[in-house]
Each structure stands twice: as structure tokens, then as C-alpha cells.
Amino acid sequence: MLRHITLIAAGAIALATVPATAHAAPAKRAPAARCTQTPKQIVTAFMDLFYVQKKVRQAFETYVVEGYIQHNPFAATGRAPAIAFLEPAFADPAITYSIKRIIADGDLVAVHAHGVMKAGDPGAAVVDILRVKDCKIVEHWDVIQPVPAQSANTNTMF
Numbered sequence: 001m002l003r004h005i006t007l008i009a010a011g012a013i014a015l016a017t018v019p020a021t022a023h024a025a026p027a028k029r030a031p032a033a034r035c036t037q038t039p040k041q042i043v044t045a046f047m048d049l050f051y052v053q054k055k056v057r058q059a060f061e062t063y064v065v066e067g068y069i070q071h072n073p074f075a076a077t078g079r080a081p082a083i084a085f086l087e088p089a090f091a092d093p094a095i096t097y098s099i100k101r102i103i104a105d106g107d108l109v110a111v112h113a114h115g116v117m118k119a120g121d122p123g124a125a126v127v128d129i130l131r132v133k134d135c136k137i138v139e140h141w142d143v144i145q146p147v148p149a150q151s152a153n154t155n156t157m158f
Contacts, residue, residue: 035135040104043130046137047111051097056087069139094119097126100158107132114158115144122147125157 037045042063050059060068060083070077075085089095096116103110109130116123124146131139147157 039132043109054090056090064137071141
């Protein structure tokens with residue numbers, strides 16, 4: 001018991017001899033910048049940079065978190081794998097995407113687009129669903145439906 005009290009006293013003496021500045025609380029960090037954009041605005045900017053301008057790396061590094069969750073079974077999870085997979089493909093000038101509409105519901109944003117992978121091909125209707133958190137895209141689902149040569153109706157897919 002006496003040894004325990006001696007150790008506590010020694011610790012108190014040691015602390016008392018340390019300059020007061022060493023005891024000061026750590027400096028407070030500046031608050032993180034508040035997100036001023038809506039999820040729809042973030043996804044719209046991302047899709048323009050990615051799909052329209054074909055600046056895949058810039059789009060992903062600007063708007064997507066590193067731990068990006070991917071639900072497409074043919075693509076790996078993560079921002080770096082997405083860039084590695086998509087950047088070479090979108091370098092092909094034959095690939096074009098036109099965004100038809102963007103719909104938002106809270107932190108989820110759906111993008112309906114027409115993607116054409118090669119010249120002369122009718123392409124596909126693509127719906128990307130993205131989840132946004134703290135001004136960054138954190139999760140992605142997609143549904144892709146080929147545009148048929150003939151349709152059972154006179155409506156378009158877009």
C-alpha cells in the first residue's frame with residue numbers, strides 16, 4: 001500500500017514539474033467545411049465529369065470516397081478499382097453517354113442515361129443509383145438494359 005502511494009506521489013511530482021504548456025489541451029481543429037451541395041448537385045457534377053467529359057480519374061477522385069461500395073457483380077469495390085476498370089474503357093471515343101434525367105430522394109440519386117459502347121450500336125438504357133454522404137458518393141448500384149432493334153411499342157426507352 002505504501003509503495004502504491006509513493007508511486008502516485010512520484011507521478012504527481014513529475015506532472016507538477018512539467019511546464020504548464022505541456023498540460024494544455026490539444027488545439028481545437030477547425031470545423032470541417034460543411035457540405036453546401038445537395039446529393040443531386042454532387043451526382044450531377046460527378047456524372048457530367050465522368051460520363052460526358054470522360055474524365056474518369058478526376059470525377060472519382062473529386063466526388064467518390066476511397067471505400068466506395070460497389071454492387072455491380074462485375075466490378076470490384078473501392079475507388080481505385082473503379083478508376084482502373086473504367087478509365088481505359090472511357091478512353092475509347094466511340095463510347096458515349098447522354099444523361100436523360102436525374103432524380104433524387106434524400107441521400108439516394110438515380111441517373112437514367114443512354115450509353116453507347118460502339119458506333120452503330122443502339123446502346124443500352126442505364127440506371128445508376130448512387131448514395132451520397134458528407135458530399136461524397138459512397139455507394140453505387142446499376143441496372144443496364146440493352147436497347148432492342150425492334151420494340152413492341154412506339155415509345156422510346158428514354
